[in-house]
Every structure is written in C-alpha cells, then in structure tokens.
Amino acid sequence: MTVAILASDLVKSYTPGLRALDGVSLQVTSGEVLVVMGPSGSGKSTLIRTFNGLETLDSGELDVLGVRLDAAHEERQVRAIRRRVGMVFQQFNLFPHLSILENITLAPIKVQKRSKPDAAARAIALLDQMGIGEQAHKFPAQLSGGQQQRVAIARALALDPEVMLFDEPTSALDPERVKEVLDAMRQLAKRGMTMVVVTHELGFAREVADRVMFMDQGQVVETSDPQTFFTSAREERSRRFLSQMM
Amino acid sequence: MNRWLDRSITLLILALIGWAGWSLLHWLLVGADWSVVTTNLPLYAVGSFPADQRWRPLLWMAVLITLTLLTLVGPKRGWVRRWLPLAWIAMAPLGLWLLAGGLGLLPVGTRSWGGLTLTLLLTGGSGALALPLGILLALGRRSDLPVLRWSSAGYIELMRAVPLIAVLFFGQLLIPLFLPPGLEINRVLRAVVAFALFAAAYIAEDVRGGLQAIPPTQREAAAVLGLSPVQTLQLVVLPQALRIALPSLTNQAVGLLQNTSLMAILGLVELLGISRSLLANPAFIGRYLEVYLWLAAVYWLACTAMALLARHLEFQLDPVRSSR
C-alpha cells in the first residue's frame, strides 16, 4: 500500500487569529476513497485545496504523491503536482468560450503536448464513459448542470491523474441531476481511483467511502469506516451533525 | 381639451418636419451645385496620389470593400469564410505597401497620400497599434507588481485627462526628440503613433472592464489543469475578456475613424483636410454646405460599415449563437 497524501499538523488562517485549518493530520492511501464531511465553514474546502496548492499553508508538513507542498512551496513543484491531481469544483467552472471537446482537450494539448487527434479521441472516450458522448460539439451553456459536472470530471480525467479531489460536486445541482454525477464518481471509485470527496451525500458516503473523516472548526473530529460512522459515531459532535443531516 | 392640444402639437411638428424636408430636398436637387464633389472624386478617394499610380490606393479600397461585402453577406461556410480573418489581418500591410511602394512598386512619399485612403489607413494603423498596447496596459493595471500597476494607471489617467488634439501636437513635436539624430520619421507615422498612444488608454479601460468580469474561478480551473499563468491568460482569460469588451471596443473604433479628422489640423490631407483645401480653391468658393454634407455622408457610410462588421464579429464570437 503506497501513500498518496500524507499530512501532519496543517495550519492555515486567512485572517489572523482565526484558523481555517487548526492542526489537521491525515493519510490517504492509493486506491482509497476518503469522504470528508462537516458543517459549513469547518475547513473542508480549505483542506482539499491545499492538496493541489490552490491554498498555501502557514505551517505543517504535506506530501502529495511524493512531492512536498509545505509552507514554503515552490511554483514549479505545485505545477508538477497539478498535472497528477485532478480537481472538480462545486460550480463546474467549465470554460464558457470553448466547446465541450475543447474544454477537455485544452490541457492535454497545451500542458502534456499531446497531438490534437490523440487528445480528441481520448476526450470522446471519456465523454462516452460519462454517458454524454453526443454533447462533444456543444458549448457549456447548452448543457444541464449534471451534464456540465460530468464534463468537468472528464476534463480532469483527461490528464490521467493519480488522485481526484471533489469539492461538493453535487451541491449546485437540481436534486434529479445528482444521481448521474454520483454514478459517474461511483464508477471511478470502482476502477480504483484515489479520491478525496467533500460531500453531504450520506448515501454516497455510506456506499462508496472507505473511510469518512468528520471536521469541525478546522480540526479533524474523527475518522472512521462508514459503517461505524453512520451507526455509532464516537464523538458527540459527529452524532449531532448526523442527526441534523438525517 | 387635452386631446386637442396633443393633436395640434402633433400637426405642428409634422408641418415643421415636412417644411424642412421639402426645403432640403429642393436645395439638394435645385439649389446645390455638386460640381465641387463630382469633379473632385479622385481627390476625395486618393488625395494627390500621382495619377499614373492611382490604381494602387484604388485597388486597396476595392479589396477592402470586397472583404467587407464578403464578410457581411458572403457565403456562411467554406474556404472563403475560413480565409477571411487572415485576409483582414493582411489589409494593413497590404495598404502600406500599395501606398508607400517599394518591393517592385514606385515609391510614393506620404505627402501625396490623402483622401479616404489616408483616413482608412490612419484608422487601421493606429487601431492595430493601440489594441495590443491597450491590452498590455490593462494587464499592467491589474499586475501584482506595484511599479507596473502604478505606471500603467498613471499613464492611463494622464492620457484620459489630455485632449486628443494636444496629444497629436505633442506627438509631432516630441516624438522626434526621442529618436536618435538623423533618423526622421514622417508626419503620417508620427500622427499614427501619437493617435495610438492616446487610444490605447481608452482601450485599456474597456479591456480592464472585460478582465474584471471574468470570475477568479476561471483562473483556478485553468491552474488546476496545470496551465501556466501565461497560458491561462492567453487561452482562458483574454479570449473571454475581449469578447465582453467588444461592444465598447467597437465604439472606440468608430471614434477612432471620426477622430482621424483632427489630423487635418496637423496638415494631413485626409478626408477633412482635402475638403478644406478644396474650399480654399477660388473655383469652389462658398460651397461649404455641399462639401460638408458630402463629407458627412462618406463618414456615415464608413462608420456604418464598421459598426456592421463589429456586430458581425460579435455574433461570430458568441459560441452558442454561431454554433446553431
């Protein structure tokens, strides 16, 4: 078992005296699906955004795929990590001026220097896998939210990442569109992708997660397997959160 | 009561409009002497370009008109459509070559350039210089480096506080001072450079508006895909920002065309300059109304063509509409 992400004692504050991350330590092994839950403002987004250098750290040690992303991280190292770590946002963040196909092939062509036909073939295969192969030549504004989010997943996968980060990927979707995105993520997990998923989808967590991590006020409250977490959470704070969710 | 007042006001206005229209028509057809326009058409078109070389500016304008028509009402797909952008880009160098000569053509000094040809070349030349400069200024104004940010902002504010005519005069006087002695650049080029320096400040503000409209999440999305900051700018941010700024950039372009008339004061014989020199000719004494009406019509036509082209570009660049 190799370690994909190793973090110890991460600290980060945006405003002095207010810690968004307050000594977070965790480990994600390759092939594992870690679901992160917690109330609003508990630091979930901040945490996974440090994993690809979108946020810098104040202190702590962070090792992603063997590359150190510490308090004093370097731009070059961050860029190297970003090619190997895919990320999907709550608001999809597709490029509105590019077609679906161009959205997906942009980075493979410009960053990995793949040939256009090569990148396009791969993009079509990924879109088929997401069940939206026929949308390749449309533009983001012409797609539903669920379809856009699946394009965003395909766009991240096109770089053949070793780890995928998801920050509330279904929170901006209409309820009837949530399932299609979760199904795509489920498939991905089945193929052995290493995933860190911030989500409030209890069903998904129960079924797909290898472990569930519960955060509150910038700290890790507990980390358990989903069976334990959902039936007999150790901590009072976790139980209160769960009772509000259900 | 009120209804009667409304009606009589309406009738009065209609009568006024009818009377004015009738007098204008009468003057246009009977009173006006259009010989000042008809006998000088070549001058309006190409200025005092040597008669045996006139085909050169005329050819350039013919190509320009053809391109305009092809763009606006030409085939919607196929190779013509695909080559149009390149053809448009080639128009400025083509115009310069045809007018200035060299490379197999007889050289013609800028003193002989004039008329509509010069107006269009001044517009195109200064626009082509001002756009990249304006984009750089807009980026500088949003830069992380304070020096860059302040100097860009300072430049923009300064240029926007000075009237164009002053910038043009300064350009004529100051640009030679910055050049090594012996190297002299001619009046037309100096005017184009000064004009571009001025227009760039306004373009920068329009582009800045476009840049501000791009949510930071777009940069983030590009960053997590491993795109470098330069690639992010070039492939994600600028294409979107320029598209947003396009309507106001169109206004700038039309303003640019109209403001070339200020160069008549510097002694350039573009459309307005030619007209003024014609009015100074004893043969056409007092023909102000004819000349300025004609001038207004030519400017109107050129500006309308530009506005139509810009609207076409806006449509082409809208991914969703043009893909239907």
Ligand SMILES: Nc1ncnc2c1ncn2[C@@H]1O[C@H](COP(=O)(O)OP(=O)(O)OP(=O)(O)O)[C@@H](O)[C@H]1O
């Ligand atoms: N860019 C920022 N500037 C200042 N404070 C921030 C910024 N981003 C987050 N914070 C603060 O950091 C803390 C953690 O925020 P974070 O977004 O990580 O929470 P979260 O668990 O993702 O919440 P949510 O469920 O609402 O997305 C919050 O107190 C938040 O107000």
Ligand SMILES: [Mg+2]
């Ligand atoms: Mg969040």
